[in-house]
Amino acid sequence: MSKRIYLDNAATTKTATEVVEAMLPYFTENYGNPSSVYDLAATSKEAITKAREQIAAVIGAEPKEIYFTAGGTEADNWALEATYELLCKKGNHIITTKIEHHAILHTCEYLEKNRGARVTYLDVDENGIVKLEDLEKAITPETILISVMFANNEIGSIQPIKEIGQIAKEHGIYFHTDAVQAFGQVPIDVDEYHIDMLSSSAHKINGPKGIGFLYIRKGVKIRSFIHGGAQERKRRAGTENVPGIVGYGAAAERAARTMQERTEVERKLRDYLIERITKEIPYCRLNGDPVKRLPNNVNISFQFIEGESLLIFLDGAGICASSGSACTSGSLDPSHVLLAIGLPHEIAHGSLRLTLSEETTKEDLDYVVEKLKEIVARLRDMSPLYEDFMKKNK
Known part of the structure; x- marks a missing residue:
């Protein structure tokens, strides 16, 4: 295929050249185990320390708070299970939302079914935003944890994290946020936002796959998650993935350094793409908040077509896209996020997520729009639902 336009950066990103270059020596030259005592090991240990400092700086944390x-x-x-184990004698109530990533939702389900937890799943408004008054009403004397994602991985809506953190702090409740999509894309300050725990993953910001971190605020005494050796200050055992950690540090530093300029360009291209699609293709709608959304996220639902068919035709045109979360792409069920914002099943099924990168150009998006117009028209021509609709609305 001569042309390929990658617009699925919420699923994963291309590892940046400078990140790969930073990692390479730790595969073949500086390969020592950080837990050993000789100089080769000390080099690896120093690299981990540097990466921890690079990552902590992005969110205003102390390096020793990064695991x-x-x-x-x-x-x-780790955040959910360990917090519940720590505090379940005090209370068994957790508050989250209906639009969380399945890493949160399925963990909450596990705690409900196997550990006696009681979980409140907050509704969101039509733009995917939590209502603060609903959060306040949901809090009980047994509430021990609030977990609300920073920005949604499907529709890009950014939550009022600072206000949620303030509410949690006022009630003496731990606050965790899944910031996998937000880290490196929007400014984050864990102290200003009163965040006690924060999750992130390197491959969303041009880093390597298989490495992430949990920020745990000093004083939060949750247990270790993997038992064994004394790595990560005895909280997460196992020989450290030194190349991955080095790559994460380089990617985090790069994301912070380029954030302002990069996201400004992405935001303009995002809005250009949204405007062209919504004006030039009838019977479609933007999902997610039009303003409070990730700078690179576009999520559109097209009536009378199936998202899976749309993705297949786009792939044939050299366009990589998604119908929602990469973790649920094999499911035929409509997105739980789109259902939570009030879309009926038949419209939720016709959703398309396009997520941009710093390499995306206006010319790329013009090509995408033209192909989308052709493909949507072709799929609608094959749709009996569309045919009936047009007959009724002549």
Whole structure:
């Protein structure tokens, strides 16, 4: 295929050249185990320390508050399970939302079914935003944890994290946020936002796959998640993924350094794409908040077509896109996020997520829009629902 336009950066991103270059020596030259005592090991240990400092700087944390994991899913599981185990004698109530990533939702389900937890799943408005008054009403004397994602991975809506953190602080409740999509894309300050725990994953910001972190505020005494050796200050055992950690540090530093200029360009291209699609293709709608959304996220629902068919035709045109979360792309069920914002099943099924990168150009988007117009028209021509609709609305 001569042309390929990658617009699925919420699923994963291309590892940046400078990140790969930073990692390479730790595969073949500086390969020592950080837990050993010789100089080769000390080089690896120093590299981990530097990466921890690079990452902590992005969110205003202390380096010792950063704990490396295998990714965002592990970090989410750790935050929820360990907090519940710590505080379940005080209370068994957790508050989250209906639009969380399945790493949160399925962990909450596990705690409900197996550990006696009681979980409140907050509704969101039509733009996917939590209502603060609903959060306040949901709090009980047994509430021990609030977990609300920073920005949604499907529709891009950014939550009022600072206000949620303030509410949690006022009630003496731990606050965790899944920031996998937000880290490196929007400014985050854990102190200003009163965040006690935060999850992130490197491969969303041009870093390597298989490495993430959980920020745990000093004084939050949750247990270790993986038992064994004394790595990560005895909280997450296992020989450290030194190349991955180095790559994460380089990617985090790069994301912070380029954030303002990069996201400004992405935001303009995002709005250009949204305007062209919604004006030039009838019977479609933007999902998510039109303003309070990630700078690179576009999520559109097209009536009278199936998202899966749309993706297949787009792939044939050299366009990589998604119908929602990469973790649920094999499911035929409509997105739980789109259902939560009030879309009926038949419209939720016709959703398309396009997520841009710093390499995306206006010319790329013009090509995408033209192909989308052709494909949507072709699929609608094959749709009996569309035919009936047009007959009724002549």
